[in-house]
Amino acid sequence: DAHRDKLILVVNTASQCGYTYQYEGLEHLQQRFAEGGLVVVGFPSNDFGRQEPGAEQQIQAFCRDQYSIQFPIYEKIHAAKGLAHPFIEGLAQRAGEYPSWNFHKYLIDRQGNVVGSWGGRTEPESAELVGVIKRYL
Numbered sequence: 001d002a003h004r005d006k007l008i009l010v011v012n013t014a015s016q017c018g019y020t021y022q023y024e025g026l027e028h029l030q031q032r033f034a035e036g037g038l039v040v041v042g043f044p045s046n047d048f049g050r051q052e053p054g055a056e057q058q059i060q061a062f063c064r065d066q067y068s069i070q071f072p073i074y075e076k077i078h079a080a081k082g083l084a085h086p087f088i089e090g091l092a093q094r095a096g097e098y099p100s101w102n103f104h105k106y107l108i109d110r111q112g113n114v115v116g117s118w119g120g121r122t123e124p125e126s127a128e129l130v131g132v133i134k135r136y137l
Helices: 022-036 058-066 086-095 127-136
Strands: 007-013 038-044 105-108 114-119
Touching: 007 022, 007 086, 007 127, 022 038, 022 086, 038 058, 058 105, 086 105, 086 114, 105 127, 114 127
Parallel strands: 007 038
Antiparallel strands: 007 105, 105 114
């Protein structure tokens, strides 16, 4: 409900991953498109490579102190197939794919439909992802 009528980019995050630098690009997306209705939300997960071992307070402090993250970082959850939190499970089923590593991205339109899914290799500010965001804003 906190993000009702928003375009939502859901990302499973990890603080000790080779893709952790993507926090910077995610924050840039949030700042760039917030007025249009985009909200980025992070869900830390320790499922892939055990790269998010910290407690929630440690994770939030890391995100704030190292990357000046302003977008919401929610509770640490499971994202891997077979373990996935019901929220991620629902996204994965609607998208047709589960995260296979950290920094998987799902885009949810204003009506609650999953309209895109990208693996961790897709940069937050890639032309493809930004193009889809612009289309739905």
